[in-house]
Amino acid sequence: MRRGLAAGNWKMNGTGASLSEIEALKAAHPDPSVEILICPPATLVERMSAVAKGSAVAVGGQDCHAAEAGAHTGDISAAMLTDAGATHVILGHSERRADHGETDANVRAKTEAALMGGLVAVVCLGESLDEREGGKTLDVIGTQLAGSLPDAITGANTVIAYEPIWAIGTGKIPTIEQIAEVHDFIRAELVKRYGAEGEAIRVLYGGSVKPSNAAEIFAVENVDGALVGGASLTAQDFSPIITALENA
Ligand code: 13P
Secondary structure, three states, X not given: OOOOEEEEEXXXXXXXXXXXXXXXXXXXXXXXXXXXXXXXXXXXXXXXXXXXXXXXXXEEEOOOOOOOOOOOOOOOOHHHHHXXXXXXXXXXXXXXXXXXXXXXXXXXXXHHHHHHOOOEEEEEEOOOHHHHHOOOHHHHHHHHHHHHOOOOOOOOOEEEEEOOHHHOOOOOOOOHHHHHHHHHHHHHHHHHHHOOHHHHOEEEEEOOOOOOOHHHHHOOOOOOEEEEOHHHOOHHHHHHXXXXXXXO
């Protein structure tokens, strides 16, 4: 019942030359059975949206401010992203939580702003290695989930991404049992808080997803897709991940 979502987070990578990767993705996936999303740096949102127009590739931002407008140098609003052609925005990525001190309350406020602005929010959660080794993973995820999400969300306007911090960019992934445990927990928490709508909210896995491990991750119940960093930068790597999700 939940449609798969293959999402790419380009982070601080990519210039105009990288738009050829979108041309290649369009050509490789003219009519995919899953959703495809690429979140480039803000400088590329408008140009990428133009390149992706009319295709199955959606474009998203990597952050937005909680306010509609105002004196916030360097920041970008939900309305600016939609104006540039974005339909989605990543919020609360662990790199933003670490580099910019974003708290659960900040992420919740940003998510509210994104939803008000008509964007689909991709809200990120994840534990550190210390928290994992200390046996605190489910506590941490439960706290982030409770604090980062607004009270009224739907499967249509919000996606959760579970990204263990220690798996991001490291080539390490949790065991399949560990992924299943956290995704089952997130599903149960979503259903507890949002009722039937909690069944419709997609939960992505993120952290060192590659063409070589995508199929086994997508076979896990309650994994509805992936948020992919490094392997989303080229169509050559991202395309087989999309195909693995279509085949899951
Ligand atoms: P990698 O796929 O490079 O590990 O990054 C994951 C991530 O942080 C996506 O948001």
